[in-house]
Amino acid sequence: MARLDQTPFLADIHDLSHDGRGVARREDGKAVFVAGALSGERVMARQTARSRHFDEAVTVEVLQASADRVEPRCPHFGVCGGCVLQHLEESKQILAKQRVLQENLERIGHVTPETLLPPLTADSWGYRRKGRFSVRRVEKKDKTLVGFRERDPRFVAELSICHTVIPQIGEHIDALAALVDGMEARRDIPQIEFIAGDETIALVFRHLQPLSAADSEKLVAFGQGHGFAIFLQPGGVDSVHPLWPLHADGSGPPLAFRLQAWDVELKFRPLDFIQVNAGLNEKMIARTLELLDVKPDDRVLDLFCGLGNFTLPLARCVREVVGVEGEAGLVARARENAAHNNLSNAQFHSADLTQDQRGTAWMRQGFDKLLLDPPRSGAIDVLRQLPLKQFKRIVYVSCHPGSLARDAGYLVNEQGWSLRAAGVMDMFPHTAHVESIAVFEPAGR
Template sequence: MHNPEVEIESLTHDGRGVARLDGKTVFVAGALPGERALIRYIKRHRNYDEARVEELLSRSVDRVEPRCPHFGVCGGCAFQHLPAGRQIEVKQNVLAENFERIGKVSPERWLPPLGDEEWGYRRKGRLSVKWVEQKNKAVVGFREDNPRFIADLSVCHTLLPEVGRRIDALSELIGSLEARREIAQIEIAAGDDTVALVFRHLLPLVEADREKLKAFGVQHDLAILLQPKGPDSVHPLWPETLDLYFRIVEADVDLAFKPLDFIQVNAGMNQRMIRRTLDLLDVQADDVVLDLFCGLGNFTLPIARHAAAVVGVEGDEGLVARAAANAERNDIDNARFHAADLLLNHASTAWARAGYGKMLLDPPRSGAAAVLDYLPRKGTDRIVYVSCHPGSLARDAGILVNRHGFRLAEAGVMDMFPHTALVESIALFIR
């Protein structure tokens, strides 16, 4: 049958419906539980198939109209057909399933989900660019589900409006350049007062192109930077100097950063996440706290406002330097920072052997398993773990509970990336 009919039973973590057909699992893009649909196969596999909705025969009561005209083509979003409240339920179910299946643990208490603005929240991102001769235009967008292709966007509703509503204008700008074939990507980085665009160009730019880029920045009040080579080659075109920073209201802290630095993409959620982290850590005036994977000091400096001392450790030496500079910028003298690759064993280093009553972990997607080979030490009785990947959190939760004698007291999800399949979560472990 060319377009078979299926009934959707459940939803995957990445927003696809799950159906059964002739004893085989079919993952159906664009379908929701309870719906019946005619489907079109995309790819057949031995143990499962992939398909997309060709025609909806019945609609879920949960279904909403996606705001973005590119939903279903652009790979950036997975859940625009679900309301935000249901999205966060799906993500909490993903976290719970990972805890049970991978870590063999479950929290004693589920924290209320954290949410904030669901549109126009993304202050950090990377747009791919390609000049397409057949279209006679520069295609600007995120990757499609098939990462070989760039979605030809006209607008993006998750990016900050200063950029998201100007995708067409960026396409026209690049199409007008002599270097239209040499622009590979545009990095977006927004502080509280400035939105910056970094243009990666593969060959040097002629003066006329530089002037067009500068004029675009002036017209739209966007800082324009150029990246001719690696990350260290980034430099401002207009204005000549740039002060990117964001304020953490909870701690009366300003964090300065460079355009390619890692920062949390959702400014409002970052404020809420820091508040929840401080609450869960329960930092007291005599506490000494260890903050691993500390980055620019996003958590370290707010902790320092409440603790006797805090030590931040991070693998990127540039971020460590900027974290220390941010401490000085905010007149904080009880925070110390160290550069160390936390995928390696640092059990013999002075910072690892020191005593910490409390510890914060905020690792990348791969998690913190390598650190948990030698930490926490005996005196650490409270750990807060902020995670961007539920599978690695679940694995590490199993290590903390079964090897180090902690209990998983509380856990919950935080919707750092509304409409996407990314799951941000937080967990509290108590010895």
């Protein structure tokens, strides 16, 4: 294969792609996706990759800047792959995501919402309370790197700070790197996960070889000095265990967050899924309950319910709610959370929602409303099984606009539902991630 032409070329950017890159056209009409460029700009770009249908490039110089361009706050922007939109003014970021949602609904689902919901936003800096840092010892540099992956995912970004991660973590990345670099096991720690409750921030160190007593002491001292709970993960998810602080019964510190508006506290474990943006999560729950139009006598089915993030607030408002989740550990924690909050009208079931569930007892129960919060793959498998005619309303919370669009097309074009409203929610500011919500009702109602 011929080598890439590295000569900078002039590019007029006419659009912004779904992953936050500028879109230009070659003279022959071939699309070029240009990292670091915004719609309406003229830039000098350098090609970084090519394929049959499109080329990829990076901005070398901005010749004519968009009025929406701002100075990125982070010194690592452009190298670190954690954020791709810091150079776009915040109010325009969410509008770009809104356009991605609309285009997906029209192009993939062939549907258009009757109403476009106003975007939901919360704090755009220091919001990320859960994440995973990659760790890599680089012998040529004689240092250990801790950070997110670079835009080229083969490499770990050398971070000193992260402005999107909660400050207690984001301002101490260099200290984390120094900690690992001073350990005997520095070549055997591939990742560090972080997760924050209201009172406790936990770090989980994945290690491929047993740790020495000296390394364990260094981790404990780091946790004590910075106020972090330290957990170790020598194997799979079930191998996670506390190192410090350690109670007499072998348990670690409790991890939990409160949803104040519903007087609910959710307990979780260090590797459990929780919504990363606490402020946006509360607004999202409130909007979900509003769109479901919950009534005191309703029975609600909550699919892909996780720890009960929506289920338990719903239990405060309805007669009964049934949560179903594929991960058995999360179901166990959801049941514990229901008991912890004295909610006897919330029941939970473990089920793989990609498989046939039509013989299960919960599937045969009658419900008034349906809530869906599926993973990126969407909810099409379970939607095809459900007796949809029983529901008066469906609310769908989505982390991927493409799968939402596909499922919306199924509901509207094949099952006779109407897409009453849809909108975006900025769960991950400064990234291209699009979180959205949609509400459906039977057509003609």
